[in-house]
Amino acid sequence: xxxxRVIVIGGGLAGLAATMKMAELGMSILLVSFLPVKRSHSVxxxxxxxxxxxxKGEGDSPEIHFYDTVKGGDxxxxxxxxxxxxxxAPYIINLMDRLGVTFNRTPEGNLDFxxxxxxxxxxxxxxxxxxxxxxxxxLDEQVRHFEVQGLVEKMEWHEYLGAVLNDDxxxxxxxxxxxxxxxxxxxxxxxxxxxxxxxxxxxxRTTNSMVCTGTAVTxxxxxxxxxxxxxxxxxxxxxxxxxxxxxxxxESARGEGGRVWVPRKAGDSRKPREIPEKERxxxxxxxxxxxxxxxxRDVGAREIYDICVNDKLGVHGEMKVYLDxxxxxxxxxxxxxxxxxxxxxxxxxxxxxEEPMEIFPAVHYSMGGIWTDYTRTEDGLIDHQSxxxxxxxxxxxxxxxxxxxxxxxxxRLGANSxxxxxxxxxxxxxxxxNYVNNVPESVEDVAENxxxxxxxxxxxxxxxxxxxxxxENPYALHREMAEEMISNVLIVRDNSKLKSTLDKIDxxxxxxxxxxxxxxxxxxxxxxxxxxxxxxxxxxxxxxxKGALLRDEFRGSHYKPEFDLSQPSDFKPETYLExxxxxxxxxVKENAFEPEHLAYMKRFSVxxxxxxxxxxxxxKEGRPEISYEEVDTSLIAPRPRKYD
Amino acid sequence: xxxxxxxxxxxxxxxxSDSYWETFTIPYIPRSNVISCLMDIQANPVNAKGxxxxxxxxxxxxxxxxxxxCTMVINGKVHQSCSALVDQLEKxxxxxxxxxFPVVRDLAVDRxxxxxxxxxxxxxxxxxxxxxxxxxxxxxTSHQEVAYKLSECMTCGCCVEACPQYSLSNxxxxxxxxxxxxxxxxxxxxxNIADERLDTLMQKGGIADCGNAxxCVEACPxxxxxxxxxxxxxRQVSGKFWRNIFQA
Ligand SMILES: Cc1cc2nc3c(=O)[nH]c(=O)nc-3n(C[C@H](O)[C@H](O)[C@H](O)COP(=O)(O)OP(=O)(O)OC[C@H]3O[C@@H](n4cnc5c(N)ncnc54)[C@H](O)[C@@H]3O)c2cc1C
Ligand code: SF4
Ligand code: SF4
Ligand code: FES
Numbered sequence: 001x002x003x004x005r006v007i008v009i010g011g012g013l014a015g016l017a018a019t020m021k022m023a024e025l026g027m028s029i030l031l032v033s034f035l036p037v038k039r040s041h042s043v044x045x046x047x048x049x050x051x052x053x054x055x056k057g058e059g060d061s062p063e064i065h066f067y068d069t070v071k072g073g074d075x076x077x078x079x080x081x082x083x084x085x086x087x088x089a090p091y092i093i094n095l096m097d098r099l100g101v102t103f104n105r106t107p108e109g110n111l112d113f114x115x116x117x118x119x120x121x122x123x124x125x126x127x128x129x130x131x132x133x134x135x136x137x138x139l140d141e142q143v144r145h146f147e148v149q150g151l152v153e154k155m156e157w158h159e160y161l162g163a164v165l166n167d168d169x170x171x172x173x174x175x176x177x178x179x180x181x182x183x184x185x186x187x188x189x190x191x192x193x194x195x196x197x198x199x200x201x202x203x204x205r206t207t208n209s210m211v212c213t214g215t216a217v218t219x220x221x222x223x224x225x226x227x228x229x230x231x232x233x234x235x236x237x238x239x240x241x242x243x244x245x246x247x248x249x250x251e252s253a254r255g256e257g258g259r260v261w262v263p264r265k266a267g268d269s270r271k272p273r274e275i276p277e278k279e280r281x282x283x284x285x286x287x288x289x290x291x292x293x294x295x296x297r298d299v300g301a302r303e304i305y306d307i308c309v310n311d312k313l314g315v316h317g318e319m320k321v322y323l324d325x326x327x328x329x330x331x332x333x334x335x336x337x338x339x340x341x342x343x344x345x346x347x348x349x350x351x352x353x354e355e356p357m358e359i360f361p362a363v364h365y366s367m368g369g370i371w372t373d374y375t376r377t378e379d380g381l382i383d384h385q386s387x388x389x390x391x392x393x394x395x396x397x398x399x400x401x402x403x404x405x406x407x408x409x410x411x412r413l414g415a416n417s418x419x420x421x422x423x424x425x426x427x428x429x430x431x432x433x434n435y436v437n438n439v440p441e442s443v444e445d446v447a448e449n450x451x452x453x454x455x456x457x458x459x460x461x462x463x464x465x466x467x468x469x470x471x472e473n474p475y476a477l478h479r480e481m482a483e484e485m486i487s488n489v490l491i492v493r494d495n496s497k498l499k500s501t502l503d504k505i506d507x508x509x510x511x512x513x514x515x516x517x518x519x520x521x522x523x524x525x526x527x528x529x530x531x532x533x534x535x536x537x538x539x540x541x542x543x544x545x546k547g548a549l550l551r552d553e554f555r556g557s558h559y560k561p562e563f564d565l566s567q568p569s570d571f572k573p574e575t576y577l578e579x580x581x582x583x584x585x586x587x588v589k590e591n592a593f594e595p596e597h598l599a600y601m602k603r604f605s606v607x608x609x610x611x612x613x614x615x616x617x618x619x620k621e622g623r624p625e626i627s628y629e630e631v632d633t634s635l636i637a638p639r640p641r642k643y644d
Numbered sequence: 645x646x647x648x649x650x651x652x653x654x655x656x657x658x659x660x661s662d663s664y665w666e667t668f669t670i671p672y673i674p675r676s677n678v679i680s681c682l683m684d685i686q687a688n689p690v691n692a693k694g695x696x697x698x699x700x701x702x703x704x705x706x707x708x709x710x711x712x713x714c715t716m717v718i719n720g721k722v723h724q725s726c727s728a729l730v731d732q733l734e735k736x737x738x739x740x741x742x743x744x745f746p747v748v749r750d751l752a753v754d755r756x757x758x759x760x761x762x763x764x765x766x767x768x769x770x771x772x773x774x775x776x777x778x779x780x781x782x783x784x785t786s787h788q789e790v791a792y793k794l795s796e797c798m799t800c801g802c803c804v805e806a807c808p809q810y811s812l813s814n815x816x817x818x819x820x821x822x823x824x825x826x827x828x829x830x831x832x833x834x835x836n837i838a839d840e841r842l843d844t845l846m847q848k849g850g851i852a853d854c855g856n857a858x859x860c861v862e863a864c865p866x867x868x869x870x871x872x873x874x875x876x877x878x879r880q881v882s883g884k885f886w887r888n889i890f891q892a
Contacts, residue, residue: 024774035703036759038799039711097780100769100831102792109782128792133710137795141768148763180748209705243673244680244726245707343708346727347677426774475687475699518689519698523658524749526701 004436004443005030007174007189009160009216011037013132013418014401015195016139017425018432023146027433030187031143032155032176034211038140041197041209042421045132046250046340047116048124049096049418051089055110060121062086067636069416072118072296073367073409074556075612075638076229076631080376081406083635085423087381092422093125099138103127104336114336115255116414118296118643124415129250129339132418139422155187159529162219163192163397164454169224171396172443173451175458180524184459186451188443190436191396194220195425198366198402202537202544204482206363207239207248217370217403218536221543225392227617227624228405229368230540231547234412234557235491237300238323239362240344246362247347249323250340251414253357254293256333259324260284260304261356262313272315272322272356283307291643298411298557299643301361305491308360315358324356361491367412367557368547369405371616372398380635382427387435390428396439398432400424405614410556465528470514474531477515481508481534481541489545493560498549505545509538543617543624550626553611565603568596573639576601580637604640612638646672650692650736651681653700655750663747667692667736668700678718678725678739679704702751709865712798715805716741716751722805722863725751742805744812758799761821765841769834781832794827794873796866803870806863808855815849819860822851823873829880842877842884851881 005028008015016037019029031037052065065086070077097103097111103125104112113122127134146152157179164173164186173188199214200206221227237260238253239246254260261280268275284303285292295303304321308314315321325333325341330353333341341352350357371393375386382389390398400421407420484504488497512535519527553563575593579601582588590598614631617624649672656663669692670684679702686699702725704714709727717740718728730737745753783791797820804810804818825841828834845851854874861870 021774035705035713036755036799038759039705039713041705043710043798044706044708091776094776094779095774098769098771098777098833100795100828100834102788102795104792105783105785105788107785109784111779127795130710130796133798134792134795138769141762142771144759144763145766145768145770209707209711211705241675242677242680242707243675244677244683247708346709347729349729473687473689475683479687518686518696521657521698524701524752525698527699 004028004190005188006432006436007032007187007192008195009033009174009193010040010195010197010401010403011140011143012040012042012195012197012401013136013139013421014403014425015193016136016143017422018193018195018400018429019152020139020142020146021426021429022433023143023151025429025433027436029152030155030189031152032158032160032174032187034157034159034179036156037143037154038137040136041212042136042418043130043133044207044209044248045418046129046248047252047255048114048126048131048415049093049135050116050123050413050415051093051125051419052086052121052123053090053093053111053113053125055106055113056122058121060123062089064121065089065123068119069413070409070636071641072413073411074641075633076232076409076556076614078374078406078632079635080380080382080632081374083380084382084427085407085420088423088427089419092419092426096135096138096422099142101127101134101138114252115294117251117254117294117300118413120291124252124255126252129252129337135418135422160194160196160216160219161458161532162454163223163394164451165223165394166446166450169395171394172446175454177529179526179529182522182525184455184462186455188451190439190443191398191432193398193400193432194370194403195400196403199537199540200363200366202482202541203363203485204479205242205244205246207236207246208364213533213537214366214540215533215536217399218540220370220392220394220397221617222536222539222619223394224619225394225397226371227368227543228371229547229615230543230617231551231615232367232410232557233363233544234297234365234367235301235361236297236364237304237361238359240347240357240359242347247343248364249344249357249359251297253323253325253337253340256336257325257328258293260293260321261324262307262315262321264313266312267317272324273326281313288644295643296411296413298559301491302559304361320358320360322356323359325352326354326356363486363490365412365417366402367405367408367410369403370399372404372406376632384427385430385434387431387438389431390424391435396435398428400428410558462528462532465531466517466520468515468517468531470516472511472515473518474515474527474534477508477511478534478537481505481538485541485544489548491559493548493558495549495560498545501545502542502549505538505541512538546624546626547615547617551611551615553607555611565600565607567640567642568600571597571600571640571642573642576604576639577637580605608638646735648672649676649681649730652736652738653750654740655700656741656747658749659746666697676730678728678730678737679707679714681730682725700751701749710798712800715800715802717743717805722802724800724865727865742801744805744810745801746812755799755801758801758804758818758820761817762799762824764817764844765821765825765828766837767821767824767828769828769831770837783832787830791827791830793868794823797823797868798866800865802863802865803860806859808857808859809853814853816853817845817849819854819870819874822854822877823868823870826873826876838880839884842881845877845881846885851877
């Protein structure tokens, strides 16, 4: 057996996929998780996982999936990674099927596929309405088997605080906090993978789970790792209001024919079913005849905002619209959407079989994350043996899953995240093992004081936190900060508000110093951890807000109306390709284009030159310093997006 | 509408310390659930007597009844606290930790035994490898419907909390693990080790310990047909028993 060992932090889909694959390759794994891995956030995913298996004979292919992904992300994603991911997607779905995922079936017994946003194909495999749960369980079971065989050791109820770096700045282990005993100690690992999920809790109530604080990757950023595309936060068009959480109404509700509408008359007080068909405004269907209710999420969320805020047509005058499934039979709905309709009924007391649901946009996903690397091959795919794949800018520290930044560009397509999580976990494994087998010095030979110093630092920090005796309640402070982010760094962004939010965040940071540690006991005390997480969330909110402030354009989920390039309504994206071709050849036949189109294309071209770049945040003197990096767009030429 | 909600919470500082009841009265806010109340207490940890106390400790993650973390005994009935809506509960609301597991602190308990049971019944598919081996077997929709229902089990513990046979001092596997063995015994490749699972179920703590009280199925929040699973595994076990006799 391999004497070297990899530490995986987080047992969502990404962490479990990596653990399972590396264990298969004979590597010993220490799997660390905040809570039992079976309870990870990935269980929340409802709708499904994408893969162009073309079961429906529509002519779908991984190439088209690749194109949809890149276009959906407004060309900000790294294309070789997307291409490699989409190419592997059918295999991943088959693998998960073999591992026991109870995917829905066609009458002939094949896997069934449904439609999702941002594509015209049936490309999403699903297991009822709890696909994420089913995928996670299958991986959890494989990892449990390895645990029995002794290749995987689990430390659940443990929290990652930071990386242990040797004198060369290479990661040689992790500082782990036992959430029961409170003990803080170093674990040695020849490589460490952060598969710690997204940062939704920066916005307080979102569709995310309670552990999605982004604190692990922020800690890496504070230790010098680059953070990518922080400002790209996905707002999901359809969530259910709640006091503790904004529960998601999956896009699959629209994939199965759900229709979004508002009453044509502002302030209409009739019950939805009393409003006759012609007095309903199916605004997505009218404005986007081709994609209809299945426009990508950024478009959907903006349209809902527009209808409610600008047109004032929101249901009961509030930021809410109807999502209507009542035209389907109960049987159809129960079979295909049972789980999510149950959630709606359970948490609102209204039966969506009988009444249209009331939904509104909520923070859902972070396209941005800790920066990671990759090695591409000549033909634009990924070299799976490369130790660079998924490595952060700290040598030996890797990241995977929602924690990383490079697969979804400016906007993620529905059902592509479960895919990217499993894909990254599997794809990176051989490279990580190559890295581990070739490290200049095994962790066993690293001087003990490296671990002892790091441990002491964290122990001191936590005893300082426990000693905090100011006036602020950490949980109340978190609520306030989240309100600020929700109010000003959401769907529509405005520079003056972003600027004042940055100042506000600085105020939160000073108020953090005046926190009272409301529980100072030693056993199973979550408060000191939370105070530390809150500090990291404050740092992360700076990354998001500053990135948003400096990016003066409209791309994907990042919308600043004043920089909207105003695409003419009759413009065709292919025209732009022609324009670019002529530009490249050195002569643009200006009169071959309509003047309005030409002017738009010039604007678009200038804008892309300046902004088609990854935002990089680096921690300098207490703040994120922002710079920009090139994106690999060599496989599909960037062009304007259009969905109508 | 009331303007406050009162919660009576059974607290305990650690596994070995004594438990005590503490009452909290917080402002009523529409659409609250038990977890949002606990969050309100966190943000202002003051009990009904006006004393500043430590916030209550509990476990939760998904907040939408799919992770199983937040199970506790609410007004005497075991349930997920995230889907327990204040408007639908009798007041004052009483909260207690589950009684069939060691208490970690306050409402958080240690359910390691349930994950251990999944190891005992070998609740997994044995794969030849994770490389591309093409698609899995075709399956009928009716098979999928049965399997899907079973695979929704989130190891939450409601079934075993309600079970008269499951106790802190015995080693009964419990309904959830028995039901999982049924799930894997019906999987086209995992059933290759069906007999090993049956051997486990025939041992002490196995299926014979079930007294057929059927409390489990009523307690399961996911409506998993546990008694059906127990009956099915009972059939498989006695089939194996007779085969053993004839082969001996
Ligand atoms: C409601 C909802 C529905 C969704 N539906 C879909 C869908 O249908 N299709 C789709 O493709 N995507 C969907 N998504 C997105 C997708 O579910 C997530 O992006 C994905 O599951 C993230 O997986 P992950 O492996 O990166 O991390 P997670 O599943 O979030 O796991 C993170 C792990 O890290 C651990 N952890 C975190 N911090 C620490 C720390 N400091 N120390 C130790 N451990 C730590 C946690 O315990 C956990 O085990 C949905 C998201 C939501 C919110
Ligand atoms: S049937 Fe009764 S005894 Fe058997 S597992 Fe269920 S509750 Fe326990
Ligand atoms: S069978 Fe039901 S009650 Fe028992 S652990 Fe599973 S989900 Fe919970
Ligand atoms: S928090 Fe996941 S079930 Fe309640």
